[in-house]
Amino acid sequence: VEQGAEGIGLLRTELIFMAHSQAPDEATQEAEYRRVLDGLNGRPLVVRTLDVGGDKPLAYVPMASELNPFLGMRGIRLCLERPQLLRDQLRAILACAGLTQLHILLPMVTHLSELRVARQMLQEEAQRLGLSALPKLGIMIEVPAAALMADLFAPEVDFFSIGTNDLTQYTLAMDRDHPRLARQADSLH
Numbered sequence: 243v244e245q246g247a248e249g250i251g252l253l254r255t256e257l258i259f260m261a262h263s264q265a266p267d268e269a270t271q272e273a274e275y276r277r278v279l280d281g282l283n284g285r286p287l288v289v290r291t292l293d294v295g296g297d298k299p300l301a302y303v304p305m306a307s308e309l310n311p312f313l314g315m316r317g318i319r320l321c322l323e324r325p326q327l328l329r330d331q332l333r334a335i336l337a338c339a340g341l342t343q344l345h346i347l348l349p350m351v352t353h354l355s356e357l358r359v360a361r362q363m364l365q366e367e368a369q370r371l372g373l374s375a376l377p378k379l380g381i382m383i384e385v386p387a388a389a390l391m392a393d394l395f396a397p398e399v400d401f402f403s404i405g406t407n408d409l410t411q412y413t414l415a416m417d418r419d420h421p422r423l424a425r426q427a428d429s430l431h
Contacts, residue, residue, distance in 0.1 A: 249282060
């Protein structure tokens with residue numbers, strides 16, 4: 243903010259989870275989100291729900307070994323498989339919703355059903371907290387399926403965030419960290 247930031251376009255909440263030896267409870271998460279919001283002084287904040295797996299494992303969320311974890315259980319897939327993680331996070335985010343222009347972003351969405359289940363969970367948690375207004379809900383467009391289905395997702399979300407890192411590497415079938423291919427993994431291809 244001191245350097246002219248107009249808000250936060252993507253708060254990577256996995257950093258909060260990675261900083262703890264066990265899943266941070268709702269109060270801990272809420273305190274972290276409020277700390278970020280306090281620094282924004284009313285500027286917009288987009289909070290991405292937990293995106294772990296792939297290159298970001300959590301010791302306290304055991305996951306089976308996968309041949310290709312970047313294409314496996316991560317993002318919304320993991321959260322829907324372990325719904326309490328997502329519900330706790332949604333409640334912590336919703337507890338801060340009245341403080342700023344707060345938006346929620348879902349990662350790695352590939353199916354309309356994933357979005358619909360997550361939206362239903364958001365509505366249920368908001369109702370439990372007595373909230374009548376919901377934050378805007380968006381999805382990351384970071385897998386080719388979501389990009390190809392953008393016309394189907396658009397009526398059901400408030401916004402998209404284009405995840406060029408993953409979208410580029412999945413579309414070009416090139417690991418962005420590969421020592422010989424990284425230069426070719428160009429998001430302007």
